[in-house]
Amino acid sequence: MNRRSLLAALATGAATVLAGCGHPSVVLDLNEATDDDVADEVSMNADPDSEEYDVVASAIENGTATRRGRYELFDRTDTVRVDGAFYEVTETRVASSEVTVYEVLLDLDPEDTTPELGEIAFDDLPETDRKRLERIVTEADPPLGDGYDIGVDYGSAEEVGNDSVFVPDREYDVLVYEGERYRVAVESRTAPEAEYRYEASEVAPDVETFADRVRDRYLFVLAGLSDAEREVVEESIDGAYFEDDDAFRSVVDRIRDHDAIREDDFDGTWLLEYEGAAYLAYVEW
Structure with a gap:
């Protein structure tokens, strides 16, 4: 099970129980924002x-x-x-x-x-x-x-x-x-x-054009971070960050200052750029 699937299963309370895994209280998960991934966040694909x-x-x-x-x-x-x-x-x-x-x-x-x-x-x-x-x-x-x-x-x-x-x-x-x-x-x-x-x-006539429209609307640059904040972001790229500490809260506050693709009471998805690369950021707080 990849980490995006795992997080989705945990978030929706899936019946399958993985040994040693519980629902984390907070999550920051950054994944590469390909054209298809960006499009899928704000549209549905009709089979x-x-x-x-x-x-x-x-x-x-x-x-x-x-x-x-x-x-x-x-x-x-x-x-x-x-x-x-x-x-x-x-x-x-x-x-x-x-x-x-x-x-x-x-x-x-x-x-x-x-x-x-x-x-x-x-x-x-x-x-x-x-x-x-x-x-x-x-x-x-x-x-x-x-x-x-x-x-x-x-x-x-x-x-x-x-x-x-x-x-x-x-x-x-x-x-x-x-x-x-x-x-x-x-x-x-x-x-x-x-x-x-x-x-x-x-x-939009194709996924590239549509993804560019979404980026124009939602993409922001996450920069000016402290060393502790950078550690949070980089760990969330390599896997996911689950610690509810001051650095996590600070990064989440920075992210939530911008318009979300989707935001509910306790979680949401944002489109951000970090160190020249674009990511879809899933956050639970």
Whole structure:
């Protein structure tokens, strides 16, 4: 596990516990600020097979796009990378309604495996069902208890499409996977839904141009440090600095005097230059 991944895991309270590692009370971590790293801090990359990509590509081609859904796509950032270019995307809620959503329930250790509707082998399921259920049936140590053990959110009938054998109409109530027999049920409920309108305008044709824009906005020079402060910074480049001492506090105060790419109550990310090199600085205080 690299140090950026380790810090992220610690910061988010990941379930995996590393021997001898606890969450440090403070952190200063400096990493080389490549064009891609800088861009990733302030934008999202829309994968070609994602809903985000489809919406933005449609807005680019047609001037606007619409979508119905139960959540916003771009609640964390409005800058989206599509096919190498960067776009500012507006997401406007234009109407609200309700929709029926479905959850497929699996009893992984049923007392009675005799089907009432019918049984189907996992390999014979349509792709839409296999994709949603594969993680459950292949799990090495699934949760077991009385009744149905786990539920899988399928979403609305429109989101599922016409191929499912469980949603909206259940055709089978027993699923067979590698000799194991699971009972299947389906529950439905009403959930809020909205219609969104999207517009996209290009802000940069490539990652180099976009990263330069971000640098122009956020990059500052960290200089004039004492020997103790320099030790803090240089240790944070070689690994990370975890000591809550006067030198650390002084460096953090210097950094926080400048605009952050992102800043919350107790942590944030800045873009700085030190000794002629640019770094993304992650700080917890």
